[in-house]
Amino acid sequence: MVLLLGCLAFAQSASKFPRRALDCDEGTGVLCSEVYDPIGYNGAYTGHDEPALLFYSNVPGSGSTQIYRLRLPKDPPTPPNQNGTGGVFNFMLHPAFWFGMAMCDDQSAPNPGGSLVGPNIPCTPASDRNIFDSADPANSHYIGKHPGTGFMEMQFYPPGWFDSCDTTQWCAALNIDSLSENMNSGAVNNACGGAIEYVNFAFIQKDGIPFPPGSPSPLGPFVSTNAQTLFMNSGDELEVILEDTAHGLKVTVNDRTTHQSGFMVSSAANGFAEILFDPNGTTCDFATHNIPYDFHPMYATSSEHTRIPWAAHAFNISFSDEIGHFEYCNAVDAQGGHCTQPSIHDPAGPDVDDRACFTADFASSVGLVPVGGCLGEDDDYDGLDYGPVWPGTLRNVARDRSLHAQPVQFTSPLFRDPEGELRNFNRVGFETDLPRTEFATNPPCQRHISNPADPNPGSGCVNPPAGTTFYPIYTTGRAGEACVWQLGGAFLPGTTNSFGGTSTTEYGPLLASAYPAVGGVPTFRYNDFRRVLNNNPCSHDE
Template structure:
């Protein structure tokens, strides 16, 4: 693996202590402790279309194989429900040769586009909730374009290093958080949120609202980017935190309310429910877009879904992906390490990376490493930096769920199992189409050290953009996961399950050809460009 990021471990593990009044009508700050931002491996942020504009050389690539859901039924973009089965981990003694969810993924999530009038492209003070009037094609202009954010309901696997240093919450149970990412950038004029404010908020330029789902619906601490406190808001060691056991069956609901998106996970096995509403009353908020000066102001805000329906047109215009309503995995954030450099400010690996039988000297992205002694359960020494552009971490090994672990774990876990969403007042209306999408071209590009030529206006557009991606040695990765739809219409992710529709039976076939998207050119005064950021199957009929 290789990397082009240079950030300190202190910034990853830094604890933000806000002394301001909780959930005030507005909040200003001159100086606050540094919080993790989206240039770091610790935060699982929405993949931006062009990180160089936003982050310079500080960037983490997020590998997100996704299923998108399309429907022209009113409410499909803001009122959905899924059925979900939580994976079960391998039994017996720990082995680096087995597949474990903490090593395959830091999270999987259910997403939806949201209104945020302080987010990209900073052209309008209005965003009508739940309305397709917010659809904008950058090629048609920018006047009146609403600010758009992206919501992810993130599920975190158990058994390794706890939040907010690692990604986990518990030795054996899963936890869930509502996150909303916004981008404080004006691409038309080429202006960004002032650096002082960026340094004071969770996520930085791509600011993040973050709240664990709780039993009573109250956040553990302030979710908004300015007041977020790692010690409270980001600490799942709280009796009110909602957990799911391995193998539990759950109902996942995302629906708009008068005061913002409500996310609810009902564990049908235990009977417990976790919930969180993205409301000003719960401490959610925008960051006021102020390019000049040094001020940083949080504006309490009810975050509502941006669209009525869900289609390729209801996208987030600053994101690498084209999705609105989607389920996505987040992979490529873990690799094993044989020893950690005690003198490294990034806690870098100075031994070997990789699984037994496929080890090599550690390289530039083996950072933010933790020893086996720091784990809550599995005695694994490893690193949580990105795997791009050398795709050789645990996510790219053939240890994913397959036919043998479809219903019971083997040396592999059981798969994430989820239904296509339903919409309608009684959640009884199916989405008419699906699409598979992977943002590999975005993270195979030259600005991450890869060879993918993403820009359609340049020669050899699309060259070097491949699926499966390549390792440090330039050969195809051992494995790349893909989705299968079973006879009961549920989706599972992994390898060959020996049943159902695997849409071609490989990641190459399923995720399809290169897919161009149009973006505003940074500092282009409305000019646009087209890029290959994704592979996309195109719309497919949803037979269920």
């Protein structure tokens, strides 16, 4: 979910957030959640590779509260170089990582405006009455009748390059993605917003006020940072709290290292809004199509049944990384354009995925880390992220620490039950949406099971993907007295559990998921690999 904050963002007093980053039908609009089907122009792919960790509990409150401890990783002491033998900084591994939660949005898929399966069912905030996941169209809880759903991603952005907020400091933002489509009828909201998927977006602010006013709305002004934006340093220890309020989800980030704090509430008063589902409309007037809205969590609990009906992933309460967004590039046709002289990743010549590219000289001229590369989705898995460049991938600890960034480390979340007591989630799962993204591999993944069906469903859907030499995994370790999750390789010092030590073992088998489809009947897809444990091996009392 690359930010693309602008080539000259760091020469300006306030970093502008260009609208192209929210154009989810563009290949560079990768701020957006992964959708079950292509939504780009002429069916073009838009999306990203997201290895995720899922948290489950059947106790009410687990679907609407998350409290984490998080350490922002430091970059290695060795700087990057153009031939790929130098260090690997955080912005090269992941333009963002995030905490996720399903949200209410009555103007979003699967059934805005109603269809042959029935009227749109309004979302009841933080309630399991919203669980509609039956694949049987005759069932009263058929998935096509599911209340309108958005997905919240509380994202953190590393410093240093064109997909950053700052040259040296991290920032964070509350994102809520919605899909302006009726999946039962096929109607889409093309006239409004220029994209089927739209995003409410606001940086975490020390005063809790979005800048400029009204900017969270997709139809509002461009969002920017200002003096009130919370910036954080690599290595800072954070407390991240996500909790519902009377006027929407509130995210609070307490920096326990600098003793600064910021927050944001996804409220109508702050400018958060739905876009009116108006598939026959010809205009997108702010006065008529911007609906101020308090975005609340959708579910009371978190389980295999609490999912977003239009998303490729089948999760709710989760942590996910964004990977596969950096390939070295030596020359471009224009800054921000296509690569004309690839480096080590494409020795035979540039690929079609070598887009959103910048040269090292240009990066240096605007104060960024002087390395040339591309930020487009790595569709053929031949880029930087798919090799042994992650923390913990080298057995030699000194060399690993010299060349590789520190791992992201975070605790399992806690949640508040109806009595206000803090509780652990009692199960965890590992999930990656590789089948959704393996369309350009050789052979490609045949992910369509039925309606439509591929000739051999599941064939070519492999983990790790063809073309890779490594795929990152979650392990557990210790940070002081606490158990923490970390993402990278199996050789991080102090690792206590590697869950099999390979991505094949950790993320488990193919997962068949049902989605609403035109005509009031479901379509089945392999969009994910998933493995669910019957316990939480890294709870707060471990």
